[in-house]
Amino acid sequence: MSKKTSKRRSSGFRGHRGHLGGRRIEQAKNPKNALNRLLSYLKPFRLQLVVVVVLVIISTLFSLSGPYLIGLAIDQFIVTGDIQGLLQISLLMLGSYLGYAFTSMGSGWIMVAIAQRVLKNLRKELFEHIQTLSLSFFDSRPSGDLMSRLTNDIDVINQALTQNITRLISSLLTAGGVLIIMFILNFWLALGSLLVFPIMVGITAFVAKRTRSGFRSLQMNKGK
Helix, strand or coil: EEEEEHHHHHHHHHHHHCCCCCCCCCCCCCCHHHHHHHHCCCCHHHHHHHHHHHHHHHHHHHHHHHHHHHHHHHHHHHCCCHHHHHHHHHHHHHHHHHHHHHHHHHHHHHHHHHHHHHHHHHHHHHHHHHHCCHHHHHHHHHHHHHHHHHHHHHHHHHHHHHHHHHHHHHHHHHHHHHHHHHHCCCCHHHHHHHHHHHHHHHHHHHHHHHHHHHHHHHHHCCCC
C-alpha cells in the first residue's frame, strides 16, 4: 500500500514540473498581494528608506550636473581661452563627482543594512514555517527544491532590495532629468531624439523576455 502511495506522489509531482524538466517555477497567485507582503517587511524602516530616496535624488542631480558643466566649460571657457574660469568650473565638476560618489555610497550602504534586517526576518519566519510542515510535504518534494527556496530565492530578494530598487529610482530620475534638460537646451533636437524611444522599448522587451526564460531555467537547475 505504501509503495502505491509513494508512486502516486512521485508521478503527481513529475506531472506538475515545468517543460524544461527541472523544478516547477511557481507564479504568485496575486502578484499585488505578494508585493504588498514584501513591502510590509520594509515598514519598520520608513525613515531609513526616506533617507535612501533623498540620497538617490541628490546623487542623480550630481550625475546630471557633470555633463552640463562639461558643456559650459567647452562653450564658455575652452573656446574663449579663459583659464581662470576653466579652473573654477573644474573645481565645480570635481565637487559634483565627489558628491555623486558619497551620496551613492551612502544610499547603497543604508539599503544593504535594511535588506539584511529584512532577510533576517524572512529567514526566521520561513524556518519557523518549515517546522510546522508535515513529513508528507518533505516526502513529496526534492531536497534541491527546498534548499533552493531557503538559499537562492532569498538571495534573489536580497539582490532586489539592495540593488534593483535604488537602480530603478535612479534610472527613472536620470531619464526624466535628461529629458527635461534636453528640452530646455534644444526643444526640436529633444523631440527628434524621442523618435528612437519605441525602438528602445521594443529591444528592452525582447531582451527582458529572453532574460526571464533564462532565469527560470537557472532556477530549475538550482532546484534539482
